[in-house]
Amino acid sequence: xxFDRLVIITGLSGSGKSLAANCFEDMGYYCVDNLPxxxxxxxxxxxxxxxxxxxxVALVIDIREGSFLRDxxxxxxxxxxxxxxxxxxxxxxxxxxxxxxFSETRRPHPLASASLxxxxxxxxxxxxxxxxxxxxxxxxxxxxxxxxxxxxxxxxSEQSRTGxxxxxxxxxxxxxxxxxxADLLFDVRFVPNPHFVEALRPKTGLxxxxxxxxxAIEDYRQYFQMVFSMLLFLVPxxxxxxxxxxxxxxxxxxxxxxSVSMAQKLGEELARQGYRVxxxxxxxxxx
Numbered sequence: 001x002x003f004d005r006l007v008i009i010t011g012l013s014g015s016g017k018s019l020a021a022n023c024f025e026d027m028g029y030y031c032v033d034n035l036p037x038x039x040x041x042x043x044x045x046x047x048x049x050x051x052x053x054x055x056x057v058a059l060v061i062d063i064r065e066g067s068f069l070r071d072x073x074x075x076x077x078x079x080x081x082x083x084x085x086x087x088x089x090x091x092x093x094x095x096x097x098x099x100x101x102f103s104e105t106r107r108p109h110p111l112a113s114a115s116l117x118x119x120x121x122x123x124x125x126x127x128x129x130x131x132x133x134x135x136x137x138x139x140x141x142x143x144x145x146x147x148x149x150x151x152x153x154x155x156x157s158e159q160s161r162t163g164x165x166x167x168x169x170x171x172x173x174x175x176x177x178x179x180x181x182a183d184l185l186f187d188v189r190f191v192p193n194p195h196f197v198e199a200l201r202p203k204t205g206l207x208x209x210x211x212x213x214x215x216a217i218e219d220y221r222q223y224f225q226m227v228f229s230m231l232l233f234l235v236p237x238x239x240x241x242x243x244x245x246x247x248x249x250x251x252x253x254x255x256x257x258x259s260v261s262m263a264q265k266l267g268e269e270l271a272r273q274g275y276r277v278x279x280x281x282x283x284x285x286x287x
Contacts, residue, residue, distance in 0.1 A: 027156065073130075231266075
Protein backbone atom coordinates (compact mmCIF):
# COMPACT_ATOMS: atom_id res chain seq x y z
CA UNK A 1 0.00 0.00 0.00
CA UNK A 2 1.57 3.26 -1.13
CA PHE A 3 1.52 6.55 0.79
CA ASP A 4 -0.24 8.83 -1.70
CA ARG A 5 -2.15 11.60 0.06
CA LEU A 6 -1.24 14.39 2.49
CA VAL A 7 -3.75 16.85 3.93
CA ILE A 8 -2.39 19.83 5.87
CA ILE A 9 -4.94 21.31 8.27
CA THR A 10 -4.25 24.87 9.31
CA GLY A 11 -6.03 28.13 10.06
CA LEU A 12 -7.31 30.28 12.88
CA SER A 13 -7.59 29.11 16.47
CA GLY A 14 -11.18 28.13 17.20
CA SER A 15 -12.14 27.68 13.56
CA GLY A 16 -12.53 23.89 13.61
CA LYS A 17 -9.06 22.42 13.10
CA SER A 18 -9.29 19.98 16.01
CA LEU A 19 -12.68 18.72 14.89
CA ALA A 20 -11.30 18.35 11.36
CA ALA A 21 -8.33 16.32 12.63
CA ASN A 22 -10.68 13.98 14.49
CA CYS A 23 -12.83 13.62 11.39
CA PHE A 24 -9.85 12.78 9.18
CA GLU A 25 -8.69 10.24 11.75
CA ASP A 26 -12.14 8.62 11.57
CA MET A 27 -11.74 8.47 7.79
CA GLY A 28 -8.58 6.40 8.21
CA TYR A 29 -5.94 9.12 7.98
CA TYR A 30 -2.82 8.93 10.14
CA CYS A 31 -3.05 12.23 12.01
CA VAL A 32 -0.24 14.24 13.62
CA ASP A 33 -0.92 17.42 15.58
CA ASN A 34 1.68 20.21 15.69
CA LEU A 35 4.54 18.42 13.95
CA PRO A 36 7.35 21.00 13.62
CA UNK A 37 7.28 22.42 10.10
CA UNK A 38 10.95 21.71 9.47
CA UNK A 39 10.38 18.03 10.25
CA UNK A 40 7.59 17.54 7.71
CA UNK A 41 9.90 16.56 4.78
CA UNK A 42 11.73 14.12 7.09
CA UNK A 43 8.43 12.66 8.23
CA UNK A 44 7.21 12.22 4.65
CA UNK A 45 10.50 10.61 3.63
CA UNK A 46 10.28 8.12 6.51
CA UNK A 47 6.71 7.08 5.64
CA UNK A 48 7.54 6.83 1.93
CA UNK A 49 10.54 4.57 2.56
CA UNK A 50 9.02 2.43 5.29
CA UNK A 51 6.80 -0.52 4.45
CA UNK A 52 3.44 -0.27 6.16
CA UNK A 53 -0.22 0.51 5.79
CA UNK A 54 -0.09 4.31 6.11
CA UNK A 55 -1.55 5.63 2.88
CA UNK A 56 -3.18 8.91 3.93
CA VAL A 57 -1.78 11.46 6.38
CA ALA A 58 -3.29 14.59 7.93
CA LEU A 59 -1.04 17.15 9.65
CA VAL A 60 -2.26 20.00 11.86
CA ILE A 61 -0.16 23.17 11.70
CA ASP A 62 -1.12 26.34 13.53
CA ILE A 63 0.05 29.42 15.40
CA ARG A 64 1.85 27.27 17.98
CA GLU A 65 4.69 27.01 15.46
CA GLY A 66 5.57 30.63 16.20
CA SER A 67 8.34 32.10 14.08
CA PHE A 68 8.78 28.80 12.19
CA LEU A 69 5.54 29.55 10.30
CA ARG A 70 7.56 31.74 7.95
CA ASP A 71 9.23 28.55 6.67
CA UNK A 72 5.92 27.05 5.53
CA UNK A 73 5.92 28.27 1.87
CA UNK A 74 9.42 26.83 1.33
CA UNK A 75 8.54 23.52 2.99
CA UNK A 76 5.29 23.28 1.01
CA UNK A 77 7.23 23.67 -2.24
CA UNK A 78 9.49 20.81 -1.15
CA UNK A 79 6.51 18.61 -0.30
CA UNK A 80 4.83 19.20 -3.66
CA UNK A 81 7.87 17.72 -5.43
CA UNK A 82 6.89 14.30 -4.05
CA UNK A 83 4.51 12.01 -5.92
CA UNK A 84 1.67 12.93 -3.56
CA UNK A 85 -1.79 14.41 -3.65
CA UNK A 86 -1.20 17.40 -1.34
CA UNK A 87 -4.10 19.51 -0.06
CA UNK A 88 -3.76 22.52 2.25
CA UNK A 89 -7.02 23.26 4.08
CA UNK A 90 -7.26 26.65 5.79
CA UNK A 91 -10.01 26.97 8.40
CA UNK A 92 -11.34 30.38 9.37
CA UNK A 93 -14.42 32.06 10.84
CA UNK A 94 -15.69 35.56 11.48
CA UNK A 95 -14.25 37.44 14.43
CA UNK A 96 -17.67 37.46 16.10
CA UNK A 97 -17.93 33.68 15.76
CA UNK A 98 -14.44 33.11 17.17
CA UNK A 99 -15.09 35.41 20.12
CA UNK A 100 -18.28 33.49 20.91
CA UNK A 101 -16.54 30.14 20.66
CA PHE A 102 -13.70 31.17 22.96
CA SER A 103 -16.20 32.62 25.42
CA GLU A 104 -18.21 29.39 25.43
CA THR A 105 -15.18 27.13 25.93
CA ARG A 106 -13.43 29.57 28.30
CA ARG A 107 -10.12 28.68 26.71
CA PRO A 108 -7.50 31.41 26.19
CA HIS A 109 -6.55 32.51 22.71
CA PRO A 110 -2.82 31.88 22.12
CA LEU A 111 -2.21 35.51 21.09
CA ALA A 112 -4.72 37.32 23.31
CA SER A 113 -2.46 39.56 25.38
CA ALA A 114 -4.45 42.82 25.30
CA SER A 115 -7.85 41.58 24.15
CA LEU A 116 -9.35 38.54 22.44
CA UNK A 117 -10.26 40.56 19.35
CA UNK A 118 -6.70 41.91 19.05
CA UNK A 119 -5.32 38.37 19.34
CA UNK A 120 -7.60 37.12 16.58
CA UNK A 121 -6.57 39.99 14.31
CA UNK A 122 -2.87 39.35 14.97
CA UNK A 123 -3.34 35.69 14.15
CA UNK A 124 -5.07 36.57 10.86
CA UNK A 125 -2.10 38.71 9.84
CA UNK A 126 0.50 36.10 10.81
CA UNK A 127 -1.32 33.34 8.94
CA UNK A 128 -2.10 35.42 5.84
CA UNK A 129 0.83 33.99 3.78
CA UNK A 130 -0.35 30.45 4.57
CA UNK A 131 -3.94 31.33 3.69
CA UNK A 132 -2.75 32.58 0.31
CA UNK A 133 -1.15 29.18 -0.40
CA UNK A 134 -4.18 27.14 0.67
CA UNK A 135 -5.95 24.85 -1.80
CA UNK A 136 -9.25 25.16 0.06
CA UNK A 137 -10.51 27.83 2.47
CA UNK A 138 -13.23 26.54 4.78
CA UNK A 139 -15.29 29.25 6.48
CA UNK A 140 -16.81 27.48 9.46
CA UNK A 141 -19.01 30.26 10.89
CA UNK A 142 -22.21 28.86 9.40
CA UNK A 143 -21.47 25.25 10.47
CA UNK A 144 -22.27 23.57 13.74
CA UNK A 145 -20.03 20.65 14.70
CA UNK A 146 -22.28 18.09 13.02
CA UNK A 147 -22.56 20.09 9.78
CA UNK A 148 -18.80 20.65 9.61
CA UNK A 149 -18.18 16.94 10.09
CA UNK A 150 -20.69 16.12 7.34
CA UNK A 151 -19.04 18.67 5.02
CA UNK A 152 -15.60 17.11 5.56
CA UNK A 153 -16.89 13.58 5.05
CA UNK A 154 -18.69 14.61 1.86
CA UNK A 155 -15.59 16.29 0.46
CA UNK A 156 -12.65 14.22 1.67
CA SER A 157 -13.76 10.66 2.37
CA GLU A 158 -12.47 7.83 0.22
CA GLN A 159 -15.84 7.67 -1.52
CA SER A 160 -15.62 11.32 -2.51
CA ARG A 161 -12.16 10.72 -3.98
CA THR A 162 -12.99 7.63 -5.99
CA GLY A 163 -16.58 8.47 -6.93
CA UNK A 164 -17.85 11.25 -9.14
CA UNK A 165 -17.25 14.90 -8.43
CA UNK A 166 -19.05 16.15 -5.32
CA UNK A 167 -20.86 19.44 -5.94
CA UNK A 168 -21.91 21.78 -3.14
CA UNK A 169 -24.45 24.41 -4.22
CA UNK A 170 -24.63 27.26 -1.74
CA UNK A 171 -27.05 30.19 -1.65
CA UNK A 172 -25.94 33.30 0.24
CA UNK A 173 -26.65 36.98 0.78
CA UNK A 174 -24.08 39.54 -0.35
CA UNK A 175 -24.98 41.71 2.66
CA UNK A 176 -23.46 38.97 4.86
CA UNK A 177 -20.27 38.61 2.83
CA UNK A 178 -18.94 36.34 0.12
CA UNK A 179 -18.50 32.63 0.90
CA UNK A 180 -14.71 32.14 0.71
CA UNK A 181 -15.09 28.42 0.03
CA ALA A 182 -16.87 29.05 -3.29
CA ASP A 183 -15.05 28.04 -6.48
CA LEU A 184 -17.65 29.69 -8.74
CA LEU A 185 -19.94 32.63 -7.93
CA PHE A 186 -23.13 33.71 -9.70
CA ASP A 187 -25.04 36.90 -8.90
CA VAL A 188 -28.85 37.12 -9.21
CA ARG A 189 -29.29 40.62 -7.74
CA PHE A 190 -30.34 41.98 -11.15
CA VAL A 191 -33.58 39.96 -10.94
CA PRO A 192 -36.63 41.76 -9.42
CA ASN A 193 -36.67 41.06 -5.69
CA PRO A 194 -39.67 39.13 -4.25
CA HIS A 195 -38.93 40.90 -0.97
CA PHE A 196 -40.76 43.92 -2.36
CA VAL A 197 -43.88 41.89 -3.15
CA GLU A 198 -45.94 42.03 0.03
CA ALA A 199 -47.40 38.54 -0.31
CA LEU A 200 -43.95 37.01 -0.95
CA ARG A 201 -41.87 38.93 1.60
CA PRO A 202 -42.43 36.49 4.51
CA LYS A 203 -41.79 33.48 2.28
CA THR A 204 -38.46 32.09 1.05
CA GLY A 205 -37.05 30.75 -2.18
CA LEU A 206 -38.06 27.27 -1.04
CA UNK A 207 -41.75 28.20 -1.32
CA UNK A 208 -43.44 27.38 -4.65
CA UNK A 209 -45.02 30.86 -4.83
CA UNK A 210 -41.58 32.50 -4.89
CA UNK A 211 -40.28 30.02 -7.45
CA UNK A 212 -43.31 30.66 -9.67
CA UNK A 213 -42.80 34.44 -9.41
CA UNK A 214 -39.18 34.12 -10.52
CA UNK A 215 -39.92 31.61 -13.28
CA ALA A 216 -42.32 34.15 -14.80
CA ILE A 217 -39.37 36.55 -15.34
CA GLU A 218 -37.73 36.04 -18.72
CA ASP A 219 -34.32 37.33 -17.60
CA TYR A 220 -34.30 34.88 -14.69
CA ARG A 221 -35.16 31.92 -16.94
CA GLN A 222 -32.51 32.85 -19.50
CA TYR A 223 -29.87 33.42 -16.81
CA PHE A 224 -30.58 30.06 -15.19
CA GLN A 225 -30.21 28.29 -18.53
CA MET A 226 -26.93 30.07 -19.23
CA VAL A 227 -25.52 29.17 -15.81
CA PHE A 228 -26.69 25.57 -16.11
CA SER A 229 -25.27 25.24 -19.62
CA MET A 230 -21.94 26.67 -18.43
CA LEU A 231 -21.81 24.12 -15.61
CA LEU A 232 -22.63 21.27 -17.99
CA PHE A 233 -19.59 22.41 -19.99
CA LEU A 234 -17.28 22.97 -16.99
CA VAL A 235 -18.06 20.07 -14.65
CA PRO A 236 -16.91 17.20 -16.94
CA UNK A 237 -13.67 19.10 -17.51
CA UNK A 238 -13.16 19.54 -13.77
CA UNK A 239 -13.68 15.79 -13.40
CA UNK A 240 -11.16 15.13 -16.17
CA UNK A 241 -8.58 17.26 -14.34
CA UNK A 242 -9.09 15.23 -11.19
CA UNK A 243 -11.09 17.73 -9.15
CA UNK A 244 -13.08 15.91 -6.47
CA UNK A 245 -15.24 18.74 -5.11
CA UNK A 246 -16.72 21.96 -6.45
CA UNK A 247 -18.54 24.67 -4.52
CA UNK A 248 -20.96 26.87 -6.47
CA UNK A 249 -22.18 30.05 -4.80
CA UNK A 250 -25.44 31.73 -5.85
CA UNK A 251 -25.92 35.15 -4.29
CA UNK A 252 -28.62 37.77 -3.95
CA UNK A 253 -28.92 40.68 -1.54
CA UNK A 254 -30.20 38.92 1.58
CA UNK A 255 -29.86 35.25 0.66
CA UNK A 256 -33.54 34.52 1.28
CA UNK A 257 -35.49 34.54 -2.00
CA UNK A 258 -33.76 34.72 -5.41
CA SER A 259 -30.49 32.92 -4.61
CA VAL A 260 -32.29 30.23 -2.59
CA SER A 261 -34.72 29.42 -5.39
CA MET A 262 -32.04 29.32 -8.05
CA ALA A 263 -29.61 27.28 -5.93
CA GLN A 264 -32.32 24.77 -5.11
CA LYS A 265 -33.28 24.30 -8.75
CA LEU A 266 -29.65 24.17 -9.87
CA GLY A 267 -28.88 21.46 -7.33
CA GLU A 268 -31.86 19.42 -8.48
CA GLU A 269 -30.90 19.72 -12.16
CA LEU A 270 -27.27 18.77 -11.51
CA ALA A 271 -28.43 15.75 -9.49
CA ARG A 272 -30.52 14.66 -12.47
CA GLN A 273 -27.30 14.65 -14.48
CA GLY A 274 -25.93 12.01 -12.13
CA TYR A 275 -23.68 14.18 -9.96
CA ARG A 276 -23.50 13.94 -6.18
CA VAL A 277 -24.95 17.25 -5.02
CA UNK A 278 -25.71 18.88 -1.69
CA UNK A 279 -27.58 22.20 -1.59
CA UNK A 280 -27.37 24.47 1.45
CA UNK A 281 -28.74 27.94 2.16
CA UNK A 282 -26.30 29.85 4.34
CA UNK A 283 -28.34 32.94 5.12
CA UNK A 284 -31.90 31.72 4.69
CA UNK A 285 -33.07 32.53 8.22
CA UNK A 286 -31.04 35.64 8.86
CA UNK A 287 -32.85 38.95 9.17
